Amino acid sequence: MHFELTKEFVDRLQQLIEQKSEKEIQQLLDDLHAADIAEIMDSLTMEEAKSIYLLLEGEKASDVLLEIPEPERKKFLRELPPEIIARQFIEFMDSDDAVDIVQDLDEDLQQEVLNEIADIEHAGDIVDLLEYDEESAGGIMAKELVSVNENWTVATCLKEISNQAENVDEIYYVYVVDDTGILKGILSLKKLIQNNTNAKISNLYNADIKSVTTEAHQEEVARIIDKYDLVALPVVDSIGRLKGRITVDDVIDVIKEEAEKDYQMVSGITGDVEMSDKVWRLTRARVPWLMIGLMGGIVGSQILGLYTSALTQFRGVALFIPLIAAMGGNVGVQSSSIVVQTLASGSRNIQSTSKKILKEVSVALITALIFSTLIFAYNFFVNHNLDLTYSVSASLFIVIIFASLFGTVVPLVLNRFKIDPAVATGPFITTSNDILGLFVYMHISTFFYNIF
Amino acid sequence: MHFELTKEFVDRLQQLIEQKSEKEIQQLLDDLHAADIAEIMDSLTMEEAKSIYLLLEGEKASDVLLEIPEPERKKFLRELPPEIIARQFIEFMDSDDAVDIVQDLDEDLQQEVLNEIADIEHAGDIVDLLEYDEESAGGIMAKELVSVNENWTVATCLKEISNQAENVDEIYYVYVVDDTGILKGILSLKKLIQNNTNAKISNLYNADIKSVTTEAHQEEVARIIDKYDLVALPVVDSIGRLKGRITVDDVIDVIKEEAEKDYQMVSGITGDVEMSDKVWRLTRARVPWLMIGLMGGIVGSQILGLYTSALTQFRGVALFIPLIAAMGGNVGVQSSSIVVQTLASGSRNIQSTSKKILKEVSVALITALIFSTLIFAYNFFVNHNLDLTYSVSASLFIVIIFASLFGTVVPLVLNRFKIDPAVATGPFITTSNDILGLFVYMHISTFFYNIF
Numbered sequence: 001m002h003f004e005l006t007k008e009f010v011d012r013l014q015q016l017i018e019q020k021s022e023k024e025i026q027q028l029l030d031d032l033h034a035a036d037i038a039e040i041m042d043s044l045t046m047e048e049a050k051s052i053y054l055l056l057e058g059e060k061a062s063d064v065l066l067e068i069p070e071p072e073r074k075k076f077l078r079e080l081p082p083e084i085i086a087r088q089f090i091e092f093m094d095s096d097d098a099v100d101i102v103q104d105l106d107e108d109l110q111q112e113v114l115n116e117i118a119d120i121e122h123a124g125d126i127v128d129l130l131e132y133d134e135e136s137a138g139g140i141m142a143k144e145l146v147s148v149n150e151n152w153t154v155a156t157c158l159k160e161i162s163n164q165a166e167n168v169d170e171i172y173y174v175y176v177v178d179d180t181g182i183l184k185g186i187l188s189l190k191k192l193i194q195n196n197t198n199a200k201i202s203n204l205y206n207a208d209i210k211s212v213t214t215e216a217h218q219e220e221v222a223r224i225i226d227k228y229d230l231v232a233l234p235v236v237d238s239i240g241r242l243k244g245r246i247t248v249d250d251v252i253d254v255i256k257e258e259a260e261k262d263y264q265m266v267s268g269i270t271g272d273v274e275m276s277d278k279v280w281r282l283t284r285a286r287v288p289w290l291m292i293g294l295m296g297g298i299v300g301s302q303i304l305g306l307y308t309s310a311l312t313q314f315r316g317v318a319l320f321i322p323l324i325a326a327m328g329g330n331v332g333v334q335s336s337s338i339v340v341q342t343l344a345s346g347s348r349n350i351q352s353t354s355k356k357i358l359k360e361v362s363v364a365l366i367t368a369l370i371f372s373t374l375i376f377a378y379n380f381f382v383n384h385n386l387d388l389t390y391s392v393s394a395s396l397f398i399v400i401i402f403a404s405l406f407g408t409v410v411p412l413v414l415n416r417f418k419i420d421p422a423v424a425t426g427p428f429i430t431t432s433n434d435i436l437g438l439f440v441y442m443h444i445s446t447f448f449y450n451i452f
Numbered sequence: 453m454h455f456e457l458t459k460e461f462v463d464r465l466q467q468l469i470e471q472k473s474e475k476e477i478q479q480l481l482d483d484l485h486a487a488d489i490a491e492i493m494d495s496l497t498m499e500e501a502k503s504i505y506l507l508l509e510g511e512k513a514s515d516v517l518l519e520i521p522e523p524e525r526k527k528f529l530r531e532l533p534p535e536i537i538a539r540q541f542i543e544f545m546d547s548d549d550a551v552d553i554v555q556d557l558d559e560d561l562q563q564e565v566l567n568e569i570a571d572i573e574h575a576g577d578i579v580d581l582l583e584y585d586e587e588s589a590g591g592i593m594a595k596e597l598v599s600v601n602e603n604w605t606v607a608t609c610l611k612e613i614s615n616q617a618e619n620v621d622e623i624y625y626v627y628v629v630d631d632t633g634i635l636k637g638i639l640s641l642k643k644l645i646q647n648n649t650n651a652k653i654s655n656l657y658n659a660d661i662k663s664v665t666t667e668a669h670q671e672e673v674a675r676i677i678d679k680y681d682l683v684a685l686p687v688v689d690s691i692g693r694l695k696g697r698i699t700v701d702d703v704i705d706v707i708k709e710e711a712e713k714d715y716q717m718v719s720g721i722t723g724d725v726e727m728s729d730k731v732w733r734l735t736r737a738r739v740p741w742l743m744i745g746l747m748g749g750i751v752g753s754q755i756l757g758l759y760t761s762a763l764t765q766f767r768g769v770a771l772f773i774p775l776i777a778a779m780g781g782n783v784g785v786q787s788s789s790i791v792v793q794t795l796a797s798g799s800r801n802i803q804s805t806s807k808k809i810l811k812e813v814s815v816a817l818i819t820a821l822i823f824s825t826l827i828f829a830y831n832f833f834v835n836h837n838l839d840l841t842y843s844v845s846a847s848l849f850i851v852i853i854f855a856s857l858f859g860t861v862v863p864l865v866l867n868r869f870k871i872d873p874a875v876a877t878g879p880f881i882t883t884s885n886d887i888l889g890l891f892v893y894m895h896i897s898t899f900f901y902n903i904f
Contacts, residue, residue: 031660033680035679035680158645161642161645162645162646165642165645165646171640171641171642172624172683188623189623189641189642189645190613190617190623190641192645193610193613193614193617193641193644193645194614194617208483225704226701226704226708227487228485228487229701230701231624231683231700231701248683248700248701248704249678249681249682249683249700251704252678252700252703252704252707255704255707255708255711256678256707256711259707259708259711259712259715260711260793262715263711263714263715263718263789263793264789264793266715266718266719267718267785267786267788267789267877268782268785268786268789269786269789269790273790274790274793274794274797275790275791275794275808275811276794279811279814279815279818282790282811282815283815283818283819286783286786286815286819287819287822289782289786290779290782290783290786290819290823293778293779293782294775294779294823294826294827296775296778297772297774297775297776297778297779298775298827298830300771300774300775300778301771301772301774301775302771304770304771304773304774305768305771308771311763311770312764316757318756318763318770318773319752319753319754319756319757319760319763320749320753321756321770321773321774322749322752322753322756322773322774322777322886322890323746323748323749323750323752323753324749325774325777325778326745326748326749326752326777326781326882326883326886327742327745327746327749329778329781329882330720330741330742330745330879330882331738331742333719333720334719334720334721334738334741334742336719337715337716337719337720337721338721338725338726338727338734339727341712341715341716341726342726342727342728345726356727359727359731359734362731363731363734363735363738366731366735367735367738367739367742370739371742371746374746375746375750378750425719427782430778430781430782431778434774434778438774
């Protein structure tokens, strides 16, 4: 029912490529969806992938191009002359996809490709869309849509839709506009089919619709489409004129992209990597955060260095360094993750910041109490060392409170200053809390061991 | 253009609730989407929320019910008699939504509610759907769809669609079946509108369609809808008979759910919590993983305890405990996250497991080399302590290699045994690597300090 990529299939294909059996390869690829062909190409060497790509024709070739991951696509486009890009790819694409491709080109090449597009209207759409910010509603919308005038009848509409629909893959909604192009509402095809051909559109359309302006951020677009379970969302300019539409498939990509970004941050990976990436790319994605960890470790060693005599004199103190550091790190990551997830879910929490922090303090107090009691009991009954028991317990209590607050406040502050709060999750929080924890622990231990 | 929840709005509403101004509240809520009303209720106390909910009528009330988060919904339903649940909510819902509600009820209540549903066909649909696993295609599909016989003409179809469409919110595709109910293909409304009324369906429909069987896992459904940019996916039984359809809005929920689950795992949170949740719920979500961290810390202290004399005799060894532990933890989380993300993306990587591990070893070797060289240089030039320089460098090298392998192999093995590999990210990996790191570090230090 749908294609499953297997090792056998790839082996067979590689054999055919080696034998240059073009006809058989074409037969093999003919029934496949563009997304499947791109997946197959991803499992081949660059040379093999190119050789099968060149066997594709027309719309299929441009569909596959859109499914190839960006870095490879860029490399590939760089080797093609502008007239090929314009006439064999751009002409077949919807305006939003065409913009994605054109945007990836170097500036000189961009202009040349635009000049080569034969359909002036299509070229105009692309130029219009290039004006918008890449992450705005304008930047992800397509110009292709079906719109009808509110003064028309059902019969005129049906005829007009048949004409306009040539350029639109799927009609989900028909948009209703007035004479000046201002969006008035939507009309479902169901309604059109169910009504008399003489009925006037102005009596049929649904005026209660959701829309966004071209400046809206793509995350806002995703939030609205998701919240109201829409399949497409119309985009209007500042005075309400219909400019384009965004479909749900583009929004799924936005949702996945945002979720992946947050996941990478919390796990200390820079950039979007997969196991199938090159060794060098995988390494590069991991070094930056580890560098922060190394720096943190060195600072930690310097802090401990200040307490060298305490570490050798006070029996048992060194043993609980990892526990204090780990708990501080874990608590901090938990707190910051909850903040980041809450902000990302777009839930409009109207609690004031002070109330949020107060709540976090309550959670921290309970958590700190639970774990400092547990470690108190452990040290009291197992280690029989009072100095150590007090030191570790008190330190853990303070470290959990500090780490919670730190993990909550830092992302909230970043968010206030429009910086992605996810930056504050993962190694950054862990490292800061490690250092803070060591300092607190050694300071408190010195205090308790000197008292008793 | 769409509703924005503000503090002013909530204040005003609370005032109206206190004054019992029912008419004004109804006016305020009348134009709002069910999703907005649910969001508003989330910002009110339970009592306030209930008082405005009871003002809603018919379909609106059941739409809002579906938008209320599960825990609150359960609590709410428990207080209602079965006939109200059946007649005021279930009757208005699509079968997939109705199943979600019925599933949440206690078993006795389930049966009573089913008996109270007046529309026997609707009740039958719900009973059918209850048979499927909650996370399977059958469990998330709706029975409501528009299907036509391949032998009909366009005219018959249009009439039939008008009839069937009564029960379907939106028609995205019309499904074409043969006399035995086996799915043959799909027909776009666009095609229907564009063609002559005498044309036969069998000549118009598109037979090249994607479908899943009722047993397919919801993640597989999400992967297909996302990959092929679909708006709805038909579900068939094992011999290909059309059983239902899954729409893209349900799939967005699946995608977000899966991403959130992975995010929570890596950040050590149990369950789906938000900052607006109660203190107790927030605490409970954080304690389990911290418990693992505490246990790990205690085991770590016992390992260090075995080396008490080394820790006091060997100058500087204690200072680098946090560095070794932190680096091991960070590397492990990175490795396991890349595995989890790759598996979650559903990219069908046909590389063999041994090749994956070999690649990870290469990445680990380069990373280990970089960081052990850096820390070698630091200790050599800053700390002027050869024993320490060798010990820390060699330990860090080994710890990075071990942590990488551990972080890669554990999730792969879990996945092989059909256990969610995300379990292996976060505190579990960090803790194991902390312990392993300490052991390696102390062992190697003892070795070097004794040699020189």
